[in-house]
Amino acid sequence: MAEAAAQSVLGTISRGHLECPICCCRFADPKMLDCLHNFCLNCLLELISRQQPNADEITCPVCRWVTAVPDTGLQGLPNCFFLSSLVDEFNKQERLLEDARADTRSCEECDEGLEAVSRCLDCDGNICQKCLDAHRKMKSTKKHRIVNFDPSRSQDFRKKDFRKEDWKQCHKHTNQELCFYCETCKTLACVKCAALDHRGAEHEYREVADAIRSYRLDVEQILQRFRRSEVVFKVTDESLTHARNRVRIMVARACKDITAKEEEIAKIRDKSRLLRDKVSQIGAERDRKFEEDQKSNRDKMERAEQIVAAVNNLIQQADDFELLDLKPKVMHNLKFHKKLKLRKAQHELSFIGVKCQDVVTDTHLGEVLQEKKWEMREEIFNVGQEEFETVTGIACLSNGDIVVVDNDKKQLMNCTSTGKYEGSVGREKLNDPWGVAATSDDLLLVTDKDYVKVFDCSLEFIHQFASSKDAENVDSKCRLDDIAVDKNNRIAVADRGRKLISLHHMDGSLITTIPHGDMVGGYLAIGIKERLIFTNYLKNQLICTTYTGDEVFNVDTSIGEIPVIIRPSGVCCDDAGDIYVSVDLNKGESVEVHHYSPEGVFIGCVARGIWYPGGLAFMQSRDLVVADCVTVKIFHRV
Missing domain, CATH: 1.20.120 (Four Helix Bundle (Hemerythrin (Met), subunit A))
Structure with a gap:
């Protein structure tokens, strides 16, 4: 069974690494092209004869890279000795496995008839444990190559090809070892070659050890660039x-x-x-x-x-x-x-x-x-007789109505897209409201200091829940800011006081909490793939995490070669997952809405002419509604 497993492993490795891509057989006299792909010499000869017999270039059949044919022909292409030696070693191992299956495994060195445990490659015979011990002690045989029949006892037999030893000897001066590398000529040299052929001032050569050290360093630096x-x-x-x-x-x-x-x-x-x-x-x-x-x-x-x-x-x-x-x-x-x-x-x-x-x-x-351009189509200054003072949160209902949180007035107001009054709720139900979100069923979720309060589309109070586990004993550090809800009615609440985002079911039960050190106040949205996107106004950050707390990106909203200080505030996502952020440029000089990809890549500016950055929301008509402190602005594509 062990032999069958070994044979299977050898076959798998051979097919994956030791077979020529042209003939699909094990490499024979492999040659390397400029693209570093290897092929049998005969396969390359047949290939170039089909392409063009007298061509001075050959095209790699794998990657189509062109390699110049040396003056001496395809035989002059570099040999891949380590591949040749690996093929030879695999052939030897396969022969050994075949011999082992046919062999009775009795010792061939003694007459005691003991079971053979190893095979000496140099003696070409099976030996028992006693003979193996003697083999390793005798001066004439202790350096012989031994292969154990038991794979678990097999020593690490390194692939070796004695032809590689030829590399150490100079081909021109056969009694000299190669000890220098000429950087000018890009070739190895012995002492005589260095003295005779590379002695000019234009030749820069160094010892092999220094050359290979420098070479490996250069290669590693370039490989790092590939990794980047x-x-x-x-x-x-x-x-x-x-x-x-x-x-x-x-x-x-x-x-x-x-x-x-x-x-x-x-x-x-x-x-x-x-x-x-x-x-x-x-x-x-x-x-x-x-x-x-x-x-x-x-x-x-x-x-x-x-x-x-x-x-x-x-x-x-x-x-x-x-x-x-x-x-x-x-x-x-x-x-x-x-x-x-x-x-x-x-x-x-x-x-x-x-x-x-x-x-x-x-x-x-x-x-x-074919191009996306935005312009303001509507600006709402008041709802009925009520003028806005500080609009912080905004949400849109399925019928096109707009719901606004006015933090200074402590009110939640509902109006049409033209500003017609629909209803409001104030201090009788709200203490310090900030953010608002609408579910697919037009339920309204409002953050009110320590609690999330739920209203229907007519602004009738339904229930409330705390973001902490203990609804009766609310954490004193709790300070809720913005809120968002996904298509599955899972509610995300930004808690500035405890520096975390809590995730809840519609009944208020806690799913999980996601701590984040950069949650120091700001707005929150839910994007595609269960991603939470929020802003950090003071640190100029747009941050995205998953529901499990894994950070997807954390980008600086400042842009340009000479960065402009851009502080992000309100944030929302469209149904394609793109992110829209209201930003404050240069400490209030101007306010814009910026567009980002779901991966946090800045795309461009979509709206200008805003005074104070606040919450954002998309209407069913895909118009963008922006809370601008004392007004509500509606932008549409043109």
């Missing part, structure tokens, strides 16, 4: 994936808007189809662009990973002399990191919408919007 590129690639790839998802959402949303419009008048069905096709075409073209960029980045990183894997393999497997001999090719491949320019996601292309006409004419149904 992997991090950039991951962020860029996620950004492109989000951009592709977002453009699909936008296309679906635009098509839905078009469909809603076409239901008004039967005449416009043909025109709506044309417009929908145009939106889909633009979306498909942009998705193809994102896909091409993503594929290009992935191809580059795949190539980079191949180079890194090949170089790491060489560094680990090849000896110093072989490494130095291959240095030009290795360093040539490592220069690929300079070409590793990843294509960034063009977020502006991920937006697509539609601007439909209110009155359909015979000319067209609507206009395709």
